[in-house]
């Protein structure tokens with residue numbers, strides 16, 4: 401019995417020394433060295449905010465958009481944990497980090513980005529790099545791997561969960577007047593994280609919950625619209641409406657920024673949008 405305990409206690413140390421347990425963040429999210437320390441700290445604290453969230457007035461329609469049985473800090477934390485495993489910095493270049501596991505194909509993943517702010521110019525906020533590389537590989541029958549956070553990750557599912565910080569995540573033009581550590585800006589960044597998390601889902605022709613091209617408005621011509629009622633934008637819009645209520649002690653400017661972000665996200669839904677199966681797909 402004693403020996404068995406000994407093995408159980410020693411094993412984690414052995415694993416941690418070879419990096420398997422070297423998960424440094426909340427929800428086991430690992431930050432790549434390309435993420436600047438200041439951003440890593442802000443994002444870590446953003447994630448901690450989830451634990452303090454309380455939800456009320458959650459409708460079955462809300463739950464339908466995120467495919468969860470309930471909306472709570474616990475269910476949302478697990479939602480992210482299953483879909484975001486690594487966060488890489490703006491300087492992370494998937495092209496130089498990828499290895500062809502079989503065959504060869506050149507591509508430039510760009511579909512899975514959240515675009516922000518029609519107020520000045522359009523910038524990328526975050527990108528689900530793992531999901532886009534998976535889909536690029538799928539399209540050309542090539543299996544890739546990516547170097548991230550000192551690991552080599554086989555890109556065999558939309559759930560690989562490598563999320564890249566974009567130019568707009570910390571330089572929010574929506575809420576310049578508030579500090580980047582304000583609750584309002586944290587909630588706005590969290591809504592983006594949940595948006596990107598949804599790009600880790602889906603299967604078949606809807607693998608990665610791809611955006612559709614907008615045909616009118618500020619984003620006309622961009623893949624920044626939504627044809628799924630349970631897709632990234634609509635899920636983001638739903639969460640932002642709850643985050644609005646959770647933004648305690650937020651000032652009028654902050655509250656209207658959240659409200660604006662919620663209506664912007666909701667406005668991306670195209671006519672005839674339907675709910676789709678969110679189960680992720682894998683190859684072995």
Ligand SMILES: [Zn+2]
Nearest residue numbers: 512513514632
């Ligand atoms: Zn997106």
